[in-house]
Amino acid sequence: MNADTASRPVIVGVDGSEYSSAALRCAGTLAARLDARLEVITCIGMPDYLVVAHLEGGEHPLTARLEETARQAVEDALGRAFSGSRPAAVDVTVKFGAPGKVLVEESKRAQLLVVGRHGEGGFLGTSMGSVSKACAARSACPVVLVGQEPDTV
Template sequence: MNAETGAKPVIVGVDGSEYSSAALRYAGTLAARLGTRLEVISCVGMPDYLVMSRLEGADRQFTARLEDAAGRLVEDALGRAFSGDRPENIDVTIKFGPPAKVLVEESRRAQMLVVGRHGEGGLLKAAMGSVSKACAAHSNCPVLLVGQEADAV
């Protein structure tokens, strides 16, 4: 293992869905095998104008509530993914912004980005959702897309 690569985390994007739990399990296994930390990132995506209007005013309570809700979704996903046996070397971060943009930006400092592969619904039964497509297309590191069917393995 390269010293430069070993210092970089495995980053996993989490939105609280079942896809997140499967992605978390894979990311946790990868981080342990690579001997690096696991960094869990959840994004609160809102239109930029709404974020700015809320952050500039005295109403920070609104953003704090959104952050708390996102944190609870992450904790639920972690509980499903690791059943109480959570990896030791793990960090959880809640970020504001469009998930695809945030995860692509964060990929600059990661050795691998892991995301759940939503999709298979809507018109033409897409195999990937918009966030996983953007991460696969624009990430600055290798990307692992994990489908919910990974739980059956």
């Protein structure tokens, strides 16, 4: 591994679901093994943001509440994933935009992207959700897709 790769974070996409807790555990383990910073990214989808953006007067308190709610969902997922043994080097970022698009863009600066696989059932019993498919198809770095299994690393 070269110095450029070593300074890049392991990024994990989190939506607050149990799938994201499994992805967090996996990403935490991989970040520790790679001696990398763990960066947790959660996204506020465009429909939510567009509604707030059209309210009067620029920055609206609802924007801050959406961000606060998203951060709390990440904190809850971190608590479930690490039950008191949370890694020391964890950054949490809230982004506005479609999760697949945001994570693919963020992958340009990561050494590894970790996402939950989702997709259990749904359309024709697909095994992957739209975000994990987008990341697997278009990421600029290697992608780890994590299922619901408790110990995947």
